[in-house]
Amino acid sequence: MRSCIYFGVQVDESYVPALQDEVMEVEHLLAEPRNNLAPQDGSLDSHTTLNRKDDLELEVLDGLLDDVEIDDLEGADGFPGACEEYFLDFEFADKFEEVLGSGPFEGSESHSSGLSRSSIVGGVLESTEVPIAQSESKNDSLDETLTYESHGAFSNNPSQPSQGNCRYNISLDIQHLQELDNYRHLAGLTYKKEKGPTEKGQPAALREKRFRKPTQRYIEEFSNARPKEKVPPAGTKTKHSSDSSCNVLHIRIKSLKRSPSEKSSNENSEVMLPELQVRKGHQKKEKLQFEYESFPSESEDGCSTTKRSRRKDRRKHQKMWTLPEVLKLVEGISEYGVGRWTDIKKFLFSSSSYRTPIDLRDKWRNLLRASSVQKNKKEAEQNDELALRPLPFNVVHRVRELAKIHPYPRQRGSKKLRVSQAGTSVVADSPPVSLSKRNCARTWSSFQTNVFRVVSDSMFQMNGWVKGVDN
DNA sequence: ATTAGGG
DNA sequence: CCCTAAT
Structure with a gap:
């Protein structure tokens, strides 16, 4: 060690x-x-x-x-x-x-x-x-x-x-x-x-919280990280x-986890890995292979400086979001609306295999929190000061604008509210739009996005954001 | 299969 | 990010 x-x-x-x-x-x-x-x-x-x-x-x-x-x-x-x-x-x-x-x-x-x-x-x-x-x-x-x-x-x-x-x-x-x-x-x-x-x-058996079968993600990471066990030469400096x-x-x-749960999960995955692959069937396997192949290419990896270490020592299968990714997400949301995560993933993040639709949603949630939509301004400022990588303010602004248009928890369970306000026309959350209208909206939003992007580009050096590859 | 929501 | 419930 x-x-x-x-x-x-x-x-x-x-x-x-x-x-x-x-x-x-x-x-x-x-x-x-x-x-x-x-x-x-x-x-x-x-x-x-x-x-x-x-x-x-x-x-x-x-x-x-x-x-x-x-x-x-x-x-x-x-x-x-x-x-x-x-x-x-x-x-x-x-x-x-x-x-x-x-x-x-x-x-x-x-x-x-x-x-x-x-x-x-x-x-x-x-x-x-x-x-x-x-x-x-x-x-x-x-x-x-x-x-x-x-x-x-x-x-x-x-x-x-x-x-x-x-x-x-x-x-x-x-x-x-x-x-x-x-x-x-x-x-x-x-x-x-x-x-x-x-x-x-x-x-020991009691201490382990629970046995969980390793996630797809985990498997992918594990088997991917396996082959490279190399330690860079001592003199290497980044x-x-x-x-x-x-x-x-x-x-x-830098740390590796040493908690008992971690150990157990490691052991488990080692044992279960083959079994799972067999059980999961072939379609999944194909998908996995595709993902393996896309990793070494690294074309999708935003942080070029850290990509080498990224896959291995990221503790919880985390991949830092780059600013371009964030922008892309925002763009996608403005195009397709909040909640259509799979669409966004399909059209905008198709090349980045590690961003699942859920990740996108989570990121959006975090963005909302970061730009403190529906929050006090005090908390917002506090957030801003505490933030590790503060969002460029234009991004924050955009997120807020977007949040006004599409409220995050896409209202659908709030039927009661709508019934109570039945008479008055409520702001439609995401009403069925005619195709032409939709296209119009899309072109407008992409124009907006482009402008936005140009502005954002000048801010890449700020706030520790890494300029990532835009795919 | 996807999404929302909580951890 | 991960997991689960709900749809």
Whole structure:
């Protein structure tokens, strides 16, 4: 099992003091051997000296592993000095994927004149062995230790080759849980308390919640992810969005789930996979094969930067929606109306096999929520601030407009309401339109969409949206 | 087979 | 995203 921690902190004076304190506290979460950290450069001030004694608590991470749902908190562009976004991204990866390091930091380091009073820390830790001793010391596992191997990104100074793999002993202190929690709030992460099996007496069979047969989706993913078991070379670094002037706290830990339920489901799928394929019949098989083939092509994958890792470490079979996809969805809804998810899927998302009609509906639901249709404005603003990838406002506007036209829960069960208002003409939800009218509406809406799209195109760089392939 | 709705 | 009930 391998896991990695990427830790980059860039602190500028423009921070409010309180934030600086918090940053420092987080910095303390990392313990680091002296030799590697030797400040090569005057710009590393006392902020960056990490305390060796400081401990990290395994359970903290453990909790975060299962709870942090966000896979990608790509750096959002910000205005220099005014960026108030923080990212906290904890992931523990089964296989060490991508980490990069000091991309944003290297640059500013060399021209330290601009950021002369900033303290910068960037680093990568990669662990090769992570002993898991969860069986006994579940309660007091404060002493658990991880052995990490550094791949040398902890130096900001490019001139200093720190490739010599060196070992870290990292243990975590439970006290820092609170601080992590604070950062979680800053980052807007959702985080549920784990109601895990604290009862030690429970037999394993009882702890498993339920046996469910793996979904089609799961099967597809599983068998697809199987063949590539490769770990990229240790030196591999992925480009991040390099917003050098943005004050960003960026912590990245990739995670694999270790909850008992997960384990069981894995085992199950392994057993059931063949059986299911036989049982499901041939038509399904064909469909599956089609889907396999379409994956490697990647033409449909919106995020080119992350597509490699996407399929494997996405925890819950999630695929991030790209902005073009969102636009397409909006367009589709404006054309076909809300609720005709299969149509939209068929006509607009035919090439992306991973977006099911249900996904489209869910996305629409989320869009509604994000643009806070039928919601207070306060919540809307709060939402906006908390949002990881804030929607461009024109999108929000469009969604709202659309929501007025077609209310989401497509009214059909509300017969009572209609009866009560029988006399007065109620706004028809989606009345049967004549064909000509419909066509007219469609051309109009596509025109609208095109305009909309042109405008949106200029906003791709904002908000961390990745420009995806438009199919 | 599709959709709505809840988790 | 996933699952289930309802249509």
